[in-house]
Structure formats: C-alpha cells, structure tokens
Amino acid sequence: xxxxxxxxxxxxxxxxxxxxxxxxxxxxxxxxxxxxxxxxxxxxxxxxxxxxxxxxxxxxxxxxxxxxxxxxxxxxxxxxxxxxxxxxxxxxxxxxxxxxxxxxxxxxxxxxxxxxxxxxxxxxxxxxxxxxxxxxxxxxxxxxxxxxxxxxxxxxxxxxxxxxx
Numbered sequence: 270x271x272x273x274x275x276x277x278x279x280x281x282x283x284x285x286x287x288x289x290x291x292x293x294x295x296x297x298x299x300x301x302x303x304x305x306x307x308x309x310x311x312x313x314x315x316x317x318x319x320x321x322x323x324x325x326x327x328x329x330x331x332x333x334x335x336x337x338x339x340x341x342x343x344x345x346x347x348x349x350x351x352x353x354x355x356x357x358x359x360x361x362x363x364x365x366x367x368x369x370x371x372x373x374x375x376x377x378x379x380x381x382x383x384x385x386x387x388x389x390x391x392x393x394x395x396x397x398x399x400x401x402x403x404x405x406x407x408x409x410x411x412x413x414x415x416x417x418x419x420x421x422x423x424x425x426x427x428x429x430x431x432x433x434x
Contacts (some may be wrong), residue, residue: 270337271330272300273344280340286348299343303336 275292279285286292327333359380414426 270332270334272332272337273340274432278341282345295344295347296340299340299347300422302343303339 273281273296275285275289275296278292286295298321327336405421406427407424408427408429411428414428417426420426
C-alpha cells in the first residue's frame, strides 16, 4: 500500500474537500501525525528552524495498511474539526447533524502532542522486543500508571487524561 494522494482519497471519501491545496495540506498533516505515532513519538523540534523533524517515511508501496487507514481517519478528523459551526458546535444540515467538539482530543493532539502510546510494561515508549506479545491493554491516567509498582511486560498502558468509566 501507499499513502493517500488527492486522487486516491477522493476515490475512498466522497465528501473530501474539493479544494486541492486544502486537501493536500490535510493529507500531509495527517501523514506526519501518523508517522510520529508510528515511530513512538521520536520526533524533535529543530531549534534552529523551529520546524518539526519527523521520523523517516516508508518506501513507496510498503506502507502498512493500518497506517494508511490511520491517515484517512486522521484526515477526516482534522477536516471535521475545521467544519464546526461555532454557533451550535455541529456539522451537517437541519435533518441530520453530528455534534463536534471544536477542541476535542484530536485538535489538542495537533497543538500539543502527548505520549501516543503511553508506555509499555518496561516503561519504554517503543514496541516490545520480538516475541514480547501484548496480551492486555489498559487505559488509565498518569497518576494511576505511576501508582503501579510492578508493570506487566505484556500489557500496553495507554495514558489518557481520564480513566475509562
């Protein structure tokens, strides 16, 4: 698979923005965010240029399907966040409206990224060693995570603003 282009995204998303430059910008931002997450948040700000130095890309045709899907999902989230009617925080016509929160976690993530995956059992922010299977996923707050004295190496700890109810 390969990353979406303006032509390929329009084939998969009939409501894509008609303006090519807007769509290209959204595609690039979504791709950069997916790459940053895929590489375990290993990007840094270049203090000389004030530009983000994102991790390396995949070779053409070898992008994992999950990342291509992530690019499409993030692109739509970014687009929907930009289409909000500020008067009533919704998008859509009078017969069908979708409530959108202008400053949801997607927008906050764009402005000030947090740890994308939280931490793995050993406290690292990278994937476990080969053969180290993830058998459990736990969503918890930073305080709850810090309170765990022995971390299970087979558990993926997702750090969130609030624990799931």
